[in-house]
Amino acid sequence: xxxxKLRNQIIxxxxxxxxxxxxxxSLGVEAECVKLAYLTKNEKMIRPxxxxxxxxxxxxxxxxxxxxxxxxxxxxxxxxxxxKISSRGLLHGHISAHFAITMFKxxxxxIINAIKHHTTGRPRMxxxxxxxxxxxxxxxxxxxxxxxxxxxTVYDFIIRENSINKALKAVMTNKIKYLEIKNIAIDADTxxxxxxxxxxxx
Numbered sequence: 444x445x446x447x448k449l450r451n452q453i454i455x456x457x458x459x460x461x462x463x464x465x466x467x468x469s470l471g472v473e474a475e476c477v478k479l480a481y482l483t484k485n486e487k488m489i490r491p492x493x494x495x496x497x498x499x500x501x502x503x504x505x506x507x508x509x510x511x512x513x514x515x516x517x518x519x520x521x522x523x524x525x526x527k528i529s530s531r532g533l534l535h536g537h538i539s540a541h542f543a544i545t546m547f548k549x550x551x552x553x554i555i556n557a558i559k560h561h562t563t564g565r566p567r568m569x570x571x572x573x574x575x576x577x578x579x580x581x582x583x584x585x586x587x588x589x590x591x592x593x594x595x596t597v598y599d600f601i602i603r604e605n606s607i608n609k610a611l612k613a614v615m616t617n618k619i620k621y622l623e624i625k626n627i628a629i630d631a632d633t634x635x636x637x638x639x640x641x642x643x644x645x
Contacts, residue, residue, distance in 0.1 A: 472496040475578035495557040502538035564636035
């Protein structure tokens with residue numbers, strides 16, 4: 444499908460299923476992803492990251508019981524299903540990835556994996572996954588206390604050191620700190636992702 448036609452289709456669907464706040468967030472993540480792709484010299488990834496960003500929270504506003512019904516109906520595989528960690532925050536990425544395939548006919552597994560793992564991350568993420576993970580945390584509508592400092596750190600690493608991995612680790616560090624402060628269980632994949640960054644000597 445033509446990129447612009449697909450993008451318009453996704454946006455039309457998002458307007459129907461997301462709250463105004465979540466819709467603005469999705470557009471903000473798309474804008475941030477495009478900027479990051481350009482600055483990291485991944486211009487060929489601009490369209491893929493745009494699509495991944497728009498769909499990443501497609502299922503975010505589903506009630507938890509509807510999420511669980513979708514998981515059962517479509518046999519969507521979820522780690523830790525049934526535990527406290529299987530919350531809206533974990534589930535919506537996997538369900539959004541499912542609809543990316545079935546509703547929007549996305550076949551690029553780099554895009555699908557970016558959508559699926561945008562909340563937790565995973566070791567050895569592809570470039571689309573890294574860009575989406577970072578963008579989701581620092582996009583323009585985010586307004587938590589430390590976000591300005593994190594944005595500055597991210598762009599310092601990317602512009603001055605040409606290191607998206609250092610930028611990713613900075614975001615991972617702050618995300619884990621946030622989860623700990625909020626007493627939210629940290630998914631095993633998030634821990635593994637953070638530890639895996641040591642492979643880059645960070």
